[in-house]
Amino acid sequence: MSALRPDLAAIASAIEPGTRVLDIGCGDGALLAELRATKSVDARGIEIDGGCVERCVAQGLSVVQGDADSALADYPDKGFDYTVLSQTLQTARRPDLMLDQLLRVGKQAFVSFPNFAHWRTRGALMFGGRMPVTRSIPVSWYETQNIHHVTVKDFRELAREKDARIEHEWFFANEKPVSGAANLRAEFAVFLLSR
Amino acid sequence: MAGASQVLQLTDPLPLDGGGELHGAEIAFETYGTLAGDGSNAILLCHALTGDQYVASTHPVTGKPGWWERMVGPGKPIDTDRYFVVCANVVGSCMGSTGPASEALDGKPYAMRFPVITIRDMVRGLVALLDGLGIEKLHAVVGGSMGGMQALSLAANWPDRAERVLVIASTSRHSAQNIAFHELGRQAVMADPNWHQGDYYAQESQPDSGLAVARMAAHITYLSEEALTGKFGRNLQDRDTKSFGFDADFQVESYLRYQGSGFTRRFDANSYLYITRAMDYFDLAEEHGGKLANAFAGTEARFCLVSFDSDWLYPTAESRHVVHALNAAGAAVSFVELSAPHGHDSFLLDVPALDRVVKGFIE
Numbered sequence: 001m002s003a004l005r006p007d008l009a010a011i012a013s014a015i016e017p018g019t020r021v022l023d024i025g026c027g028d029g030a031l032l033a034e035l036r037a038t039k040s041v042d043a044r045g046i047e048i049d050g051g052c053v054e055r056c057v058a059q060g061l062s063v064v065q066g067d068a069d070s071a072l073a074d075y076p077d078k079g080f081d082y083t084v085l086s087q088t089l090q091t092a093r094r095p096d097l098m099l100d101q102l103l104r105v106g107k108q109a110f111v112s113f114p115n116f117a118h119w120r121t122r123g124a125l126m127f128g129g130r131m132p133v134t135r136s137i138p139v140s141w142y143e144t145q146n147i148h149h150v151t152v153k154d155f156r157e158l159a160r161e162k163d164a165r166i167e168h169e170w171f172f173a174n175e176k177p178v179s180g181a182a183n184l185r186a187e188f189a190v191f192l193l194s195r
Numbered sequence: 196m197a198g199a200s201q202v203l204q205l206t207d208p209l210p211l212d213g214g215g216e217l218h219g220a221e222i223a224f225e226t227y228g229t230l231a232g233d234g235s236n237a238i239l240l241c242h243a244l245t246g247d248q249y250v251a252s253t254h255p256v257t258g259k260p261g262w263w264e265r266m267v268g269p270g271k272p273i274d275t276d277r278y279f280v281v282c283a284n285v286v287g288s289c290m291g292s293t294g295p296a297s298e299a300l301d302g303k304p305y306a307m308r309f310p311v312i313t314i315r316d317m318v319r320g321l322v323a324l325l326d327g328l329g330i331e332k333l334h335a336v337v338g339g340s341m342g343g344m345q346a347l348s349l350a351a352n353w354p355d356r357a358e359r360v361l362v363i364a365s366t367s368r369h370s371a372q373n374i375a376f377h378e379l380g381r382q383a384v385m386a387d388p389n390w391h392q393g394d395y396y397a398q399e400s401q402p403d404s405g406l407a408v409a410r411m412a413a414h415i416t417y418l419s420e421e422a423l424t425g426k427f428g429r430n431l432q433d434r435d436t437k438s439f440g441f442d443a444d445f446q447v448e449s450y451l452r453y454q455g456s457g458f459t460r461r462f463d464a465n466s467y468l469y470i471t472r473a474m475d476y477f478d479l480a481e482e483h484g485g486k487l488a489n490a491f492a493g494t495e496a497r498f499c500l501v502s503f504d505s506d507w508l509y510p511t512a513e514s515r516h517v518v519h520a521l522n523a524a525g526a527a528v529s530f531v532e533l534s535a536p537h538g539h540d541s542f543l544l545d546v547p548a549l550d551r552v553v554k555g556f557i558e
Contacts (some may be wrong), residue, residue: 022286042527044527044528050531050532050533050534053529053530053531054531054533054551054552055547056529057499057529057531057555057556058551058552058554058555058556058558060555060556061529062497062527062528062529063529063530063531064518064522064528064529064530065531065532066515066530068316074518074522074523074524075523076517076522076524078524079525110385185400
């Protein structure tokens with residue numbers, strides 16, 4: 001098994017064996033395959049890119065081609081132990097409504113995203129005066145899929161507004177864990193929420 | 196018209212959705228590969244409207260290769276070195292299974308005395324065949340187009356009989372447009388003076404013109420505009436100028452005439468009426484209290500649906516509708532819309548992505 005991205009590795013290690021997991025925006029299914037192989041998880045996915053879905057199905061994974069913004073509405077309440085939204089929140093049309101759906105369909109929800117308040121991003125904007133293109137936000141403003149940039153502080157605030165309890169949080173920079181001053185130091189954040 | 200297939204004579208009468216039952220029905224089928232001792236490696240393939248059991252063997256009437264020979268065989272996506280593949284001619288058809296051309300108890304062809312059947316009736320026949328072969332649980336049921344309807348019907352009505360359900364370019368119900376095209380075909384058959392209210396079997400001439408027109412109309416729905424344009428455009432056939440008459444000036448006309456006349460040599464006109472009727476009646480939600488998710492409540496099977504972006508007969512929205520219901524029922528479901536230029540017929544043609552999906556899902 002190839003090494004998972006750090007946010008996915010954190011999610012994989014926090015998931016209880018034998019549970020039901022829905023990975024929204026599952027890409028090529030790396031997390032699903034890992035969970036199925038190592039934790040006997042009933043793993044399902046949603047992915048918008050047909051090529052990715054085809055590769056997932058060819059591996060025997062249960063993945064549905066669809067748009068995360070609309071596809072979640074079909075799933076029953078609390079049908080999964082966990083929902084996972086990794087690095088997709090910032091591409092959602094309405095991240096707040098997406099969060100509602102994640103917590104409706106899953107008993108707990110993992111959300112990971114690039115932190116726009118990371119010092120590199122702040123620096124690029126402050127000193128360059130241009131939209132940041134950094135390691136964690138690598139695409140120019142005109143071609144990025146990110147339509148709602150978010151910071152660790154913003155996300156905590158959104159969780160509070162949505163009455164979502166933050167069960168756990170993980171922060172990474174340069175693929176290594178970060179402790180303290182997360183809003184400034186974390187390139188990526190992972191939250192585990194429940195309601 | 197029967198080929199050299201094996202035939203299972205059903206000992207019990209086959210109950211029918213329309214009331215009544217079919218006595219002494221026969222199911223003609225082909226098998227490929229070897230059934231495992233524990234019966235765990237069987238795959239049931241369900242054919243489309245004008246298909247038959249010759250999925251991976253030479254067709255006895257046309258001499259052409261089987262309709263899914265590129266998918267089924269040793270080392271192919273549905274690998275007959277590993278799996279025991281069964282494909283049967285559906286009840287109502289004309290390649291050895293009981294249909295309107297078969298003899299009724301009085302020794303004469305049923306013709307229009309044949310009872311109107313449904314997709315579920317066809318599947319009842321298939322389940323009886325599985326019983327006869329000693330196959331309790333299928334490794335997978337696989338079908339495209341009408342075959343996909345049968346696969347869905349099997350999953351909904353006999354949920355313990357298949358572990359995997361693969362539905363390609365299909366639907367859970369016929370739309371008004373689907374019914375309209377079929378009605379056009381049926382009216383063409385019935386308007387043929389040689390149809391004789393279906394009692395043409397002893398006549399010298401058969402309703403070939405009507406059946407050919409039906410096939411031409413249907414064939415147009417199987418292709419995409421892109422495929423038709425790419426293949427024929429407005430090119431003329433064997434001439435440099437228009438004839439200013441009604442010969443087949445255009446290549447596309449000539450092609451359709453060829454498709455139509457070829458079809459009449461291998462298919463029974465009354466079977467065409469009965470099978471299109473069965474497809475038009477198909478509405479899996481209606482069979483389950485009006486809610487499609489109910490059809491799959493508690494299912495343990497894994498599902499995979501595949502649609503093609505150029506298929507306007509059963510467009511992606513139809514597959515998505517089924518996927519929504521399966522999600523609502525909590526079923527394990529995969530769905531992918533594949534890109535292919537050939538329209539509905541893509542499932543029969545060379546689409547490598549389909550091979551990968553089929554192989555990956557089956558294994």
